[in-house]
Amino acid sequence: MNTGDRELMAYWVRERNAARRVIEKTREDAGLWLKRTKLARDAGREEMAQEAERRALEAKRAWDEAELRLQEAEMQIEQVRREARGPDRSGLARAAATLDSFRAMGVDPQAAQFDEMEKRMRAEEFIAQVRERDAAEKDEALDALQRLKARMAAEDSAGSDDQGEA
Numbered sequence: 001m002n003t004g005d006r007e008l009m010a011y012w013v014r015e016r017n018a019a020r021r022v023i024e025k026t027r028e029d030a031g032l033w034l035k036r037t038k039l040a041r042d043a044g045r046e047e048m049a050q051e052a053e054r055r056a057l058e059a060k061r062a063w064d065e066a067e068l069r070l071q072e073a074e075m076q077i078e079q080v081r082r083e084a085r086g087p088d089r090s091g092l093a094r095a096a097a098t099l100d101s102f103r104a105m106g107v108d109p110q111a112a113q114f115d116e117m118e119k120r121m122r123a124e125e126f127i128a129q130v131r132e133r134d135a136a137e138k139d140e141a142l143d144a145l146q147r148l149k150a151r152m153a154a155e156d157s158a159g160s161d162d163q164g165e166a
Contacts, residue, residue, distance in 0.1 A: 005084045009077065016073035022066035030059035 033056035040049035 002084075005080055009080045009084075012073045012076040012080065016070060016077065019066045019070035019073060023063060023070065026059045026063035026066060030056050030063060033059055 033052050036052040037049050037056060040046075040052055
């Protein structure tokens with residue numbers, strides 16, 4: 001890890017720690033203001049309750065922002081670590097050896113990859129067609145159910161009219 005990487009890492013670690021402190025503080029503040037909101041409402045002091053609720057929302061908003069900063073800092077720390085390690089050469093060597101073994105067997109890896117992609121695309125198209133058909137059948141069944149309900153309601157109202165006349 002070079003000096004620039006260390007400085008960048010130190011910056012993001014400070015940001016992460018600061019975000020954690022803000023999260024802890026705003027979590028406590030939000031809880032405190034929510035308690036005060038409840039107490040004010042119980043005491044019948046609606047104006048005070050609204051102010052406490054506003055402050056609780058502000059604390060929650062600050063909490064959410066700190067959570068986002070924490071996530072960003074953690075992602076940046078991980079990225080600096082990955083970049084500082086450099087590329088993994090053993091993986092590249094293994095991949096080259098695998099390609100060579102495929103070629104030695106007379107298999108073109110790119111052709112095999114395209115065949116797999118084509119199969120996957122055909123499968124996805126088939127699934128989409130089945131889903132469309134199922135959706136259409138579902139819509140037809142729902143329409144039939146609605147018509148049946150309407151007919152039963154009409155028969156019930158006609159039956160109740162006949163009974164009322166008798």
